[in-house]
Amino acid sequence: MNDFYYTPNPEAVHKIQKWNFELLGNQISFTTDNGVFSKKRVDYGSVVLINAFNINKIPAGKILDLGCGYGPVGIALAKKYTERKFDLVDVNNRALALAENNAKNNGVSAQLSIYSSNIYENVKENFAAIIVNPPVRAGKEVVNNMLSEAKEHLVLGGTLTAVLQKKQGAPSAKKLMKNTFGNCEIIKKDKGYYILESIYNGK
Numbered sequence: 001m002n003d004f005y006y007t008p009n010p011e012a013v014h015k016i017q018k019w020n021f022e023l024l025g026n027q028i029s030f031t032t033d034n035g036v037f038s039k040k041r042v043d044y045g046s047v048v049l050i051n052a053f054n055i056n057k058i059p060a061g062k063i064l065d066l067g068c069g070y071g072p073v074g075i076a077l078a079k080k081y082t083e084r085k086f087d088l089v090d091v092n093n094r095a096l097a098l099a100e101n102n103a104k105n106n107g108v109s110a111q112l113s114i115y116s117s118n119i120y121e122n123v124k125e126n127f128a129a130i131i132v133n134p135p136v137r138a139g140k141e142v143v144n145n146m147l148s149e150a151k152e153h154l155v156l157g158g159t160l161t162a163v164l165q166k167k168q169g170a171p172s173a174k175k176l177m178k179n180t181f182g183n184c185e186i187i188k189k190d191k192g193y194y195i196l197e198s199i200y201n202g203k
């Protein structure tokens with residue numbers, strides 16, 4: 001059975017769960033299901049990522065939540081930064097339907113465009129920031145493409161912010177980001193999770 005969270009149509013038997021989680025000072029209600037990533041609580045790496053992301057560092061413009069799952073990153077940021085617009089994309093249709101529903105239930109639908117995309121395939125704009133908790137289980141090629149192709153989808157001064165565990169490839173991801181952008185900083189380390197950030201400076 002296809003029970004992977006990183007495929008378009010997971011076949012896992014549905015098991016809807018509803019719970020609340022506080023992110024950036026807001027109580028957010030989530031509905032999740034089998035066949036999506038981190039269905040019982042917001043992934044710790046995503047929490048560290050959301051908290052480390054600095055909106056004051058980025059230019060004006062939209063933000064891309066790449067591999068949005070059921071939507072915790074984009075929804076938490078939209079709830080806090082009400083003046084911003086976001087695109088949320090994922091390859092998993094079950095996760096996308098949950099993200100739509102979660103956006104509606106938390107009153108942020110108007111700020112979000114949620115659509116299917118295999119990495120950047122259907123992403124047609126350039127963003128002020130791309131934020132990603134990459135699908136390590138989907139393999140290195142997907143993760144590396146998410147990081148290295150980000151450059152083609154950022155406006156000048158835009159940032160790529162990614163979370164990876166040290167033991168799941170953060171050091172090599174840092175090298176890749178440095179090679180691609182000419183810069184990469186570890187902006188936060190927490191329990192083995194590294195938050196990596198590169199700025200697109202036109203080179």
Ligand SMILES: C[S@@+](CC[C@H](N)C(=O)[O-])C[C@H]1O[C@@H](n2cnc3c(N)ncnc32)[C@H](O)[C@@H]1O
Nearest residue numbers: 005006037046067068069090091092118119135
């Ligand atoms: C580690 S999860 C993070 C999910 C969500 N951002 C969160 O914080 O819970 C990575 C996400 O990337 C998605 N993904 C996997 N392969 C993808 C691809 N080729 N293109 C777009 N998204 C993909 C998965 O379906 C999954 O939802």
